[in-house]
Amino acid sequence: xxxxxxxxxxxxxxxxLGAGALTASxxxxxxxxxxxxDGAAAAPPPAVASTAGAxxxxxxxxxxxxxxxxxxxxxFATVNGVRMHYVTGxxxxxxxxxxxxxxxxxxxxxxxxxxxxxxxxxxLDLPGLGDSQGSPKSFDKKTLAHYVHGLLxxxxxxxxxxxxxxxxxxxxxxxxxxxFPRQVKSYVHMDYPLPGRKLxxxxxxxxxxxxxxxxxxxxxxxxxxxxxxxREYITAFSAQVAYGGSxxxxxxxxxxxxxxxxxxxxxxxxxxxVLHGGFELYRSLDQDERDNAAAAPVDVPTLLLTAKGSLAxxxxxxxxxxxxxxxxxxxxxxxxxxxxxxxEAVAREILSFTAK
Numbered sequence: 086x087x088x089x090x091x092x093x094x095x096x097x098x099x100x101x102l103g104a105g106a107l108t109a110s111x112x113x114x115x116x117x118x119x120x121x122x123d124g125a126a127a128a129p130p131p132a133v134a135s136t137a138g139a140x141x142x143x144x145x146x147x148x149x150x151x152x153x154x155x156x157x158x159x160x161f162a163t164v165n166g167v168r169m170h171y172v173t174g175x176x177x178x179x180x181x182x183x184x185x186x187x188x189x190x191x192x193x194x195x196x197x198x199x200x201x202x203x204x205x206x207x208x209l210d211l212p213g214l215g216d217s218q219g220s221p222k223s224f225d226k227k228t229l230a231h232y233v234h235g236l237l238x239x240x241x242x243x244x245x246x247x248x249x250x251x252x253x254x255x256x257x258x259x260x261x262x263x264x265f266p267r268q269v270k271s272y273v274h275m276d277y278p279l280p281g282r283k284l285x286x287x288x289x290x291x292x293x294x295x296x297x298x299x300x301x302x303x304x305x306x307x308x309x310x311x312x313x314x315x316r317e318y319i320t321a322f323s324a325q326v327a328y329g330g331s332x333x334x335x336x337x338x339x340x341x342x343x344x345x346x347x348x349x350x351x352x353x354x355x356x357x358x359v360l361h362g363g364f365e366l367y368r369s370l371d372q373d374e375r376d377n378a379a380a381a382p383v384d385v386p387t388l389l390l391t392a393k394g395s396l397a398x399x400x401x402x403x404x405x406x407x408x409x410x411x412x413x414x415x416x417x418x419x420x421x422x423x424x425x426x427x428x429e430a431v432a433r434e435i436l437s438f439t440a441k
Contacts, residue, residue, distance in 0.1 A: 157173065162236055164239070182197075272387045275390045280370050323340040328392070
C-alpha cells in the first residue's frame with residue numbers, strides 16, 4: 086500500500102509499506118436519547134469537523150439504525166480529565182467489551198445484539214481513542230486499565246462483571262484483571278500475544294511491518310495524515326491479517342470490513358489526537374513488557390480465542406501469567422478480526438463461557 090503526504094505539505098512524498106509476512110496474527114449513532122454521567126444538564130458533545138470538512142459525530146454509524154437505537158445508547162463520563170465514550174444496552178449481568186487497533190467500540194457491533202439478550206453490555210472506546218475525548222497520561226496498558234476502572238467502578242458503579250478484550254485491548258484487559266481481580270468474574274482474551282517474560286516487545290515488533298512502522302516516533306502521523314490515508318491504511322492492512330490474507334500465507338486482497346465499517350474507523354482515527362493515540366499503543370509496548378512481567382499471576386477463569394492457526398503461537402505468551410485458561414479455541418474461518426469475520430462463533434463462545 087502506498088501512503089502519500091497530504092497536499093497540505095510542501096511536497097508530496099510516498100512510502101511503500103511492504104506487506105511482509107506475519108509469524109503470528111497480531112494487530113494489531115442518533116440514539117433514543119443522549120446520555121451523560123456528567124450531569125443531566127450537560128449538552129451532547131458537538132460534531133467534529135473531519136479533515137475533509139464534513140461534519141462527524143459520535144453516533145454517525147448508528148444514527149439511522151432504529152433497531153440498534155431501541156436496544157443501545159451512547160453515553161459519556163469523565164475520568165481523570167478524559168471524557169470517555171461507551172455504548173450500553175441489554176439486560177442481565179454486566180459484560181464489558183474492549184476494542185483493539187485500528188478499531189473502536191464499533192468492532193463489537195455484530196455480536197452486541199446477541200450478547201445483550203443475556204447481559205447488560207458495555208462497549209467502550211478506550212481512553213484517547215474512538216469518540217473518547219482528551220488524552221490519558223500514557224497509552225501503556227496498565228495506565229489505560231486504571232482509566233477503564235475509573236469509568237466502570239467509580240462512574241458507572243460496576244463491582245463485578247465479565248470482561249472481553251481483543252488485540253491491544255487485550256493488553257488493557259490483562260492489566261485490568263491483574264490490578265482488579267475481584268471485579269472480573271471471567272475474562273475472554275482474544276487474539277493478542279502478551280508482551281512480557283515470554284515475549285519481549287522488541288521481538289513482538291518483528292512479527293509484522295505495521296508494528297515496527299506504528300512504533301516509530303512521529304513518522305506515522307506525518308505519512309498517514311488525512312482521512313483518505315487512514316481509510317487506505319485500514320483497508321489494505323485489514324485484508325492482510327484477515328482469514329486468507331498474506332499474514333496467513335494466503336492471497337486475499339479484500340478487506341473483511343464493509344465500506345461502512347471502514348468509514349466509521351476512518352472517521353475517528355482521522356482525528357489527529359486519536360491517530361496519535363493509536364500509534365502510542367505500539368510505542369508503549371516496552372513499558373507493557375515491564376508491567377506485564379511485574380504483574381501478579383491472574384487466576385480469573387479465562388477463555389482464549391484466536392485466529393485460525395494462531396493458537397499455538399499465542400498461548401505460550403500468556404502462560405503462566407494467565408494461570409486459569411479453561412478453554413482455548415481457534416475461531417473457524419476467521420483471521421485476526423474475530424468479531425467481524427465470524428461473529429456467530431464469537432458470540433456463541435462468549436455466551437457459553439460467561440454462563441458457567
